[in-house]
Amino acid sequence: MDMVTISSDHNNNNNNNVVYENYGFYDENPATKTGHHNESKSNCSSKQIAVKIRNVFLNYGNHQVLKGINMNVPVKQIYGLLGPSGCGKTSLLRCVVGIRKPDSGQITVYGQQPGTPESGIPGPGLGYTPQEVALFSDFTIAETFEYFGKLFHMNKKNISKRTEQLIELLNLPEKDRYINNLSGGQKRRVSLAVALIHSPPLLILDEPTVGVDPVLRKNIWDYLRMLTEKMNLTIIITTQYIEEARSADLVSFMRNGQLMAEKNPTILMEQLQLSTLESVFLHLCQSDSIDKQQNVFDMTIVVSDDSLPVIESTINPFKQPTFAFIDRIRALNWKNITGIRRNLSMLIIQFLMPSFQCLLNFTCLGPDPYDIPVAILNMDSPPILSGLFINNLNNITFRLIEFDDYDEAIKHVQNGFVWALLSFQSNYTRIMQLIANDDYDNVMNDGNENLRLPQINLHLDTTNYVITNTIQKELWITFNQTMAMATELFADTNRVQQNPFNYDYVYGMKSPKMSEFMAPGLISMAIFFAAMALTAITLVLERKDGIFERTLVAGVKTFEFIISQISTQLLVLAVQVLLSIITMLYIIDIDNQGSVLIIYLITLIQGMCGMALGLVVSAFSKNESQALALAMASFLPVSIISGIFWPVEAMPKYMKPISYFGPQTYALEAMRSVMSRGWNLTYPLVIYGILTPSIWFIMLIISASIGFHLISFN
Numbered sequence: 097m098d099m100v101t102i103s104s105d106h107n108n109n110n111n112n113n114v115v116y117e118n119y120g121f122y123d124e125n126p127a128t129k130t131g132h133h134n135e136s137k138s139n140c141s142s143k144q145i146a147v148k149i150r151n152v153f154l155n156y157g158n159h160q161v162l163k164g165i166n167m168n169v170p171v172k173q174i175y176g177l178l179g180p181s182g183c184g185k186t187s188l189l190r191c192v193v194g195i196r197k198p199d200s201g202q203i204t205v206y207g208q209q210p211g212t213p214e215s216g217i218p219g220p221g222l223g224y225t226p227q228e229v230a231l232f233s234d235f236t237i238a239e240t241f242e243y244f245g246k247l248f249h250m251n252k253k254n255i256s257k258r259t260e261q262l263i264e265l266l267n268l269p270e271k272d273r274y275i276n277n278l279s280g281g282q283k284r285r286v287s288l289a290v291a292l293i294h295s296p297p298l299l300i301l302d303e304p305t306v307g308v309d310p311v312l313r314k315n316i317w318d319y320l321r322m323l324t325e326k327m328n329l330t331i332i333i334t335t336q337y338i339e340e341a342r343s344a345d346l347v348s349f350m351r352n353g354q355l356m357a358e359k360n361p362t363i364l365m366e367q368l369q370l371s372t373l374e375s376v377f378l379h380l381c382q383s384d385s386i387d388k389q390q391n392v393f394d395m396t397i398v399v400s401d402d403s404l405p406v407i408e409s410t411i412n413p414f415k416q417p418t419f420a421f422i423d424r425i426r427a428l429n430w431k432n433i434t435g436i437r438r439n440l441s442m443l444i445i446q447f448l449m450p451s452f453q454c455l456l457n458f459t460c461l462g463p464d465p466y467d468i469p470v471a472i473l474n475m476d477s478p479p480i481l482s483g484l485f486i487n488n489l490n491n492i493t494f495r496l497i498e499f500d501d502y503d504e505a506i507k508h509v510q511n512g513f514v515w516a517l518l519s520f521q522s523n524y525t526r527i528m529q530l531i532a533n534d535d536y537d538n539v540m541n542d543g544n545e546n547l548r549l550p551q552i553n554l555h556l557d558t559t560n561y562v563i564t565n566t567i568q569k570e571l572w573i574t575f576n577q578t579m580a581m582a583t584e585l586f587a588d589t590n591r592v593q594q595n596p597f598n599y600d601y602v603y604g605m606k607s608p609k610m611s612e613f614m615a616p617g618l619i620s621m622a623i624f625f626a627a628m629a630l631t632a633i634t635l636v637l638e639r640k641d642g643i644f645e646r647t648l649v650a651g652v653k654t655f656e657f658i659i660s661q662i663s664t665q666l667l668v669l670a671v672q673v674l675l676s677i678i679t680m681l682y683i684i685d686i687d688n689q690g691s692v693l694i695i696y697l698i699t700l701i702q703g704m705c706g707m708a709l710g711l712v713v714s715a716f717s718k719n720e721s722q723a724l725a726l727a728m729a730s731f732l733p734v735s736i737i738s739g740i741f742w743p744v745e746a747m748p749k750y751m752k753p754i755s756y757f758g759p760q761t762y763a764l765e766a767m768r769s770v771m772s773r774g775w776n777l778t779y780p781l782v783i784y785g786i787l788t789p790s791i792w793f794i795m796l797i798i799s800a801s802i803g804f805h806l807i808s809f810n
């Protein structure tokens with residue numbers, strides 16, 4: 097570890113320089129890299145400033161938030177940026193920490209512009225605490241330091257040394273205590289310590305005292321004073337509680353996007369002969385309004401204290417480590433995996449959730465109906481053929497209820513107690529026998545007009561599509577079976593065997609099942625939804641807690657964040673898919689003719705699409721309920737148009753191209769073909785089933801990156 101000096105070009109006075117520990121972020125030999133260091137020569141009576149802001153304007157759409165801000169933050173001092181809620185303090189800080197670019201004006205931090213690689217901002221060039229505590233509640237103090245230390249490219253030895261130092265300096269509890277179990281004040285101090293882990297020269301605190309009791313507020317200010325004295329830090333702190341800023345070295349008041357004064361608070365109160373900073377603020381607001389009305393600008397009050405010439409303090413340029421992004425992705429992955437490990441029960445639920453969903457789906461969706469109540473009225477005498485027919489009826493599919501009386505039987509259908517009434521006429525067997533023996537025409541010619549062609553009367557309740565189809569399919573099967581068996585009874589079976597088709601099953605089973613059709617859709621739906629919901633919610637929570645913002649200010653780029661999310665989630669997804677496929681093929685025992693590997697690949701890509709959609713959802717949602725609503729709104733249409741529940745062939749013509757454009761349709765058809773037809777990668781449909789969702793995955797990731805970029809830098 098080296099000591100690095102921030103130069104204010106006082107060749108004659110090294111004691112005034114800011115010294116801090118260099119963990120390898122700053123160039124040791126600045127002369128070879130930059131000319132900043134000797135940019136100005138001055139004497140001791142100059143004001144050294146760390147942050148220089150000149151004429152900064154910022155708009156959110158038509159709303160002008162910053163209206164020509166000028167600010168000088170002196171080195172090694174506490175600068176209190178005061179103002180009511182909504183006046184633009186956070187917006188100004190976001191420009192200083194480099195996650196928002198002002199529309200015009202100039203900001204420099206130790207002579208470097210935030211956002212440039214030399215500034216190390218966002219990154220190790222400063223320490224930042226957002227308004228929220230912004231810590232992972234299920235991490236220990238040590239793990240929290242380790243994560244941020246890794247993000248700042250610090251090695252393990254330096255992280256643990258620094259952890260000990262900060263625990264002592266800020267009076268923190270033992271390092272293996274969980275953040276969850278700390279008091280509000282301890283959490284605030286850990287949050288402060290996190291911002292100091294890499295020993296930055298500048299600390300920016302956005303309302304660290306909001307919602308904090310007066311005693312803790314005073315403690316925080318005491319700590320800040322100690323930090324400027326012991327660690328030579330320059331501190332910018334914003335607060336709505338104006339009075340607490342008496343402890344600052346310098347304060348400025350922000351109102352309607354403008355700064356109204358920049359002075360030492362005691363001097364300001366003395367000058368205006370007021371006893372509180374709040375009355376100073378009120379006085380300034382009133383003077384400002386009067387000045388505006390009279391078109392007079394009271395220079396003594398509203399401009400900076402620039403009685404001393406301003407010398408910009410500079411710093412050795414930030415040294416970007418080679419492959420810094422790999423370090424950051426590693427740190428993010430470490431954080432994700434630590435979070436997962438910490439919550440092992442949640443991990444097991446995550447692993448099992450899609451399999452359980454599949455199990456439920458396969459159990460409840462797709463199997464053929466069974467135990468369908470059907471009324472039987474058999475008036476056939478002797479009941480040979482009708483009895484054979486009734487015996488052949490599938491006793492799993494049907495629950496037969498026999499009746500002697502037609503009126504009573506039909507009432508059962510009308511009252512919804514049975515789905516159908518099957519009735520045989522009195523001479524059913526006899527006439528069939530006559531037909532088989534070629535005697536039917538003779539009997540008819542003999543004037544037996546009462547004889548009708550033999551029919552089984554079917555009175556159906558067709559209000560349930562699936563049950564109606566099942567009854568009709570089963571009756572047709574039973575009829576063919578019965579006629580085939582009638583060989584034993586009748587001499588000439590060709591006359592009575594009425595099935596006109598000769599079946600040859602090219603693919604599939606003799607009696608196809610709805611569950612075989614539904615299986616690919618049900619498994620991809622379970623995987624797709626699980627991946628989407630988990631990604632969307634996790635990231636929304638990180639954003640809500642301020643952790644995402646803190647991560648960005650630590651120098652993480654949105655693409656690094658997305659890559660780390662994908663890589664960690666992919667591990668979880670790989671196991672989820674494996675367990676779901678085992679459930680489908682080996683527990684539910686869905687028939688599969690093709691390669692399990694291809695099925696695995698197609699399902700995995702479906703999960704990746706879900707994950708990418710989850711990223712998009714989280715990028716555009718402000719909270720969990722919005723994320724959930726957006727997730728449902730995007731997931732349901734995607735699933736419904738994909739032919740999970742009903743064949744695409746049945747859709748209106750205009751819907752078909754839309755359906756095939758979606759991420760699931762080709763994948764499902766490919767999976768069906770692999771499972772039922774045994775197709776492999778030589779079939780174009782299987783390739784489409786892999787390619788289409790892969791293209792969707794890439795498109796969704798690009799959209800998520802754009803979304804995250806917009807929310808992060810706007």
Ligand SMILES: Nc1ncnc2c1ncn2[C@@H]1O[C@H](COP(=O)(O)OP(=O)(O)OP(=O)(O)O)[C@@H](O)[C@H]1O
Nearest residue numbers: 156161179180181182183184185186187188336810
């Ligand atoms: N991303 C944004 N898009 C549009 N308007 C925004 C955005 N961020 C902030 N604003 C608006 O800009 C104004 C200044 O907000 P800002 O958060 O900077 O104020 P603040 O002084 O920090 O307030 P507080 O003390 O409550 O945090 C507010 O009116 C706010 O609604």
